[in-house]
Amino acid sequence: MSSPSSVDSETERTVILEGFDPLEVVDSLPRTVFPVTAQVELSRSSGNDVTDSTFRPPEYPVSLRKPKDTPYIPPTTIHFDNPAERPPDRKSVWKPHEFRDQFGDILVHLEEETGTDPDRTSLAGLCVVEIPPRYLTSDEGQPVAKPALYEEEGEMTMLYFQQSSGFTAHMVREELGDALPGKKRSPLQLTRMDEVIAKPSRASRDTRMEAGRARYYTEPEAEKAGKRGAIPGIWKLSDVSYTGDSARPLDGVLTDLDQFAPAFAETDLLKHVTFRGRTQEQEKFYAEQVLSQ
Structure with missing residues (x-):
């Protein structure tokens, strides 16, 4: 048995990511902001399932549905070439422009060859890193970090966005407007920020x-x-x-993001929102022993 309880009329400030389109978000990043990882997916849809003509009500108690042969993308983590982290061993690493080209080919195939709406492809999580402009240079027209970032042990700021299990904005999707175009899910929320110091290391893309x-x-x-x-x-x-976590509360610095990630804070990718709502708690009974049957 469980009984939910809630506290009404609470307010909560949050920072959400505008939009879910993986290509649009990556393309909108400033040159000093690099994608580290992105979780992308194209969920399976039951909207085109067909009903078996033999087994269906009222002759049978339930209907038998068959999925249509429609492609989907399982939740997948993309690892990008970036100044902050190398990918796990034996994982592919993508430069943003390579991701743009290859992922774009998949979207074209989905639309032209299978009739699948490519707009259903969405971000389920994102991590980016911003470096100071003084450490930025270019390689074949693409932004990269200078070796001086590591030699001088420069600073970097990492930002993590995810769909927080402790937050839902389903009831205010229309009020949020473009942040949730046609989506039946809560937005990607800034849940973590790290200030880190670069260490001397090899900066090669081929390093594993x-x-x-x-x-x-x-x-x-x-x-x-x-x-x-x-x-x-x-x-x-x-x-x-988690219990014992030494992390500081993010809520206290949400209004000061321009001090940590000035280039990212100036973009239209971020929206500061203050919500009014309620916190609902769910109590659960955990059975430990069978007394009678």
Whole structure:
């Protein structure tokens, strides 16, 4: 048994990502902001399922539905070539313009060859990193980080967007407008921000390191090197934190994003929204022993 309880008339400030289109979002990033990872998907739709003509009501108690042969994209994490992190071992890495071309080919195929609406393809998560302009250069017309970023141990800011399990905006989709065009889901919300310090390392795209290895100082690496000033500063929303988490509350710095990621904060990709709503808690009974049957 469970009984929900709620507290009304609460307000909550959040920062959401405008739009779900993977290509539009990646193409809209400033030159000093690089995609790190993106979770993309094209969900399966039951709207075109057909009913079996033999087994259907009222002759039978239930109808038998058959899925139409429609392609879909399972939730997939794309790893980008970026200044902050290398991909896990044996994972492909994509430059943004390569992703744009190859992913665009898939969308054209979906629309022209299968009749699938490419607009149903959406972002389910995004991580980006912003570097200072002084560390930006170009390679064959594409933005890249200068080696000086690592030699001088420059600063970087990482921003994480996801659909938070502790937040839903389903009831206010129309009020949010373009942020949720035709979508029946809550927006991607800024849930975490990290201030990190680059560490001297190879900057080659072909370098492969173990999964989870970063091109910035992690806390153990900073402590081992005796550089406590290089320990990452981490801010999180409360619903993505855990007991004992040392992260600082993200809510307190949402209005100061321009101090951490000035180029990204100036784009139209971010929308600051203050909601009024309620927090609902669900109590569950956990059975531990059978007393009678």
